Amino acid sequence: MKLVTFRGGVHPDDGKHWAKEAAIQPILPKGDLAYLLSQHIGAPAKAVVNVGDRVLKGQMIAEAGGFVSSPVFASVSGTVKAFDKRFNAVGTQVDAIIVENDGLYEEISYPEHKPFSEMSKEEVIKQIADSGVVGMGGAGFPTHVKLSPKDPDKIEYIIANCAECEPYITADYRRMLENPEKIIAGIKVVLSLFDHAKGILAVENNKPDCIKILQDLTKDEERIEVVPLRTKYPQGSERQLIYATTGRMINSSMLPADAGCIVDNVETLIAIDNAVNNGRPVTERVITVTGRAINKPSNLLAPIGINQTELIDFCGGFKENPEKVISGGPMMGFALFTTDIPLTKTSSCLLCRVHDPIADLPESACINCGRCVEVCPSFLVPARLADYANQHRPRHFQEWNGLECVECGCCSFICPAKRHLKQSIASYKKTVIAMNRQKAAEEKKLREEGEALKKKGGDDK
C-alpha cells in the first residue's frame, strides 16, 4: 500500500484502544440544554425565540448573524427558559439560549425539500447554510462559506479528512465503520458543486478496516478515491493533509481553495448529507468520551447543547478522580476547569485523564537540540520563536516565520527541556497579528488625514 505523508510530525501514544470498540450510542439529555450563539467562526447567531416560547426539536432558535455565521437549532422539545452566559471549552463566557427539556422530543415537521438531484448548486449551498453546517472537526468554520470559493471551476480536489490523527479520539473512526455510506453521500453532494473536482477520502493507515470499507463502497465511483496516509500526528492538519494528498502547499495567508482544494471532516460530511438528502439541520454529533478516568469509554451520538457532565454520567461516571479533563484530543484540546459546559457543534472528544504528566515536568533551559525543528510540520524553529515571543520581539518573530505556526504542539511534545513552546508561540502569534492589524489601521488613518490635509492645502491656494 502506497502511503503519503508530510515532513515532520510526531508519534504520541495513540490511546485509541479505550473507545475503539464502543459502538455509537445515542444519549438523551435529562437536564436543561444550553445553545451557545457562538459555536462557529464568524458573527454570533441571533436569537429568534423569546423566553417562554415552546420550541421543538429541529426548530431554528437563532439565525445566522451574517454571511460568515451559522444558525443554531433546538435539539429537544421544551421551553425557552432564559438567555444567559455559559462557559465554552476555551473558558470564555458566551451568550446562550437555555431550553428546559420537556422530555417529549417532539420534532417539527420539516418543510418539503427538493430531492438532491433536482437542486441547483445555489440551492444546495443554501440548504447547507440553512441547516447550520459548520466544520465539525474543531474549527467551526461555516461550511457554506468554504463551499463558495471565488472560482468554483478551479477547485480540483475535495478532500474528506478521515485522518483522525489526534490520539484517543475515535468518533470519526466509528462513523466510518457505522455510517460510511453517509460520508460518501456527503462528499458526493460537495462534488456536485465542483465540476472539475475529484474526491479524496484520506484515511490514516492505523484504520485499515475503515480503508477497506470505504474502498469497497467507492470501487465503482469514478470521481472518488481512497488515499491511505501514514499514521503520524498532525496528519489531519489541513495544510499537511493537502500536501500529503495533492503535493500542494499553502501558507497562513492562503485558503485551501487557493490550492484548488476543499477539506471537510467526517462529521461535517455527514451533516452535509443530513442537510441535503434528508433536510435535517445539525442537532447532534458524535463525541468520544474516553480516558482512564472514565468507567465506560464510549462514542456517543449526543444532542447539541447537552451539558457535558451528563455525558460523563452516561458513561458510568469517573472510575478514578481525573487530574485533567480535556475537550478535544491531548495534542490540541483545551483543558477544562469544569465539565459543566454545553456540547457544541465542534466538540469531538471529552478526554478524562487520571494523571496529568505536565504537572510533573518542570521547564528547564533550552539546550538547542533542534528536535523541535525536526518535528515542526511548518519548518519553523520553535525554540527561537518561543524566545522571541517571551522577549516580545515582533520583528524577529515574523522574520523567523512565526505567523506560519499551525499550533499543532509537536514542538512542546518533543522538547526534552519540557518547554511550553507552543503556548508561547501561539499566544504571541495572536499578539503580533493584533499589532499588525492596529498598525495597518493607524497607517490608513494617517494616510487619509494626510490626503485630507493636502486637499485642504490645495484649496487654500
Place this chain on the structure above:
Amino acid sequence: MNETIHVSSSPHVRSKVTTRYIMYLVIIALLPATVFGVYNFGARALLTIVITVASSVLTEYIFEKCMHRTITIQDGSAALTGLLLALNLPATVPWWMGILGGVFAILVVKQLFGGLGQNFMNPALGARCFLLISFTSMMTNFEYHGESAATPLAALKAGEVVNTKDMLLGFTAGTIGETSAIALLIGAIILLWFGIIDIVIPGLYILTFVIFISLFGGHGFDPAFITAHLCGGGLMLGAWFMATDYVTSPITPKGKIIFGILLGILTGLFRLFGSSAEGVSYAIIISNIIVPIIDKYTIPRAFGKQKEKKGGAKV
C-alpha cells in the same frame, strides 16, 4: 469532581526524552573511549578523569548555590563537560590543572554566560584551549608507557611513518580519550542509534576534511595518510562528541551543513598549515563563535512560503 483539576495549554502529553536522558546517554557513549583511555594510560588517567568531573560538578553546585539558582547538577551536563575535558587532556597533567580546567569550563565558559544552553562555545574545549595556551609545555608533554613520546599527528607532521593499525585501535600517545578511533566510533554509533546526534555535522566535517587534505596534503588521495589524519589527534572525539554539542552548533538544517563544512576546512587549514599538528579544538571553538551568524542567515523557509522575490513581492 476533583477540586484540583489541572488546567494548562495544549499539548497535554509529552515525549519521554528529557535533557537528563540525553546527557547520560552521551556519557554512556563516551564510556568505551574512557575505559580504553584508562587501560592505555593507567591509573593516572583515571585520577585525571575523577578530578575534572568532580571539579566541574562541584563548581556548578557552588556557583548555583551562591547565586541562589536552582541546582542543576543532576541533569548531567556538568559531569559530561568534566568527562569531555578529561578526555581532552594528557594523562600526565598535574592534579591542579584538572581542577583549574573544570572550574574554567563551568564557571567562565558556561555559568558566567547564563548556564546550560547559553554558553557560546563548548565549555570543555574552551577550558582545553585555555590550558593549552597557559601551560603549553605541560599540555603537549605526552608520555606513553613511561617514556616521552610524540603523538602520531606530530610524527606525521615531522614526516615520519606512523602505524595506522595502532592508531585505529588506540595504542599511541595522545590525550586520554582521543587515541582509539574504534572506541570513539562505538560511542558514535550509540549516539546515532538513539537519535541523540544527527549524521549531518560529523559526516560533513569528516568528508570535507578528507577532501581538503586530499587536495592540499601533498599526498593526494593516499589511504594511509588519510587514515592517519582521521584517527590521529582529536578529530574523532571532536567530530562525534564536541562538534555535535547542541548548544554550540546551529539549530537550522542549512546551518548544520555550513557548520560541518566549515569545521572540515578549518581543521584542514590548521593541521596542514598551522604551526601545531593539532587543529580540531580551535576549529570547533572558532566555528562555535560563528554559529549565531550562521543561524541568522539560514532561517528555514516555512511550509508553503515561496522564495522572496526581488522587488518585495512576497507570495
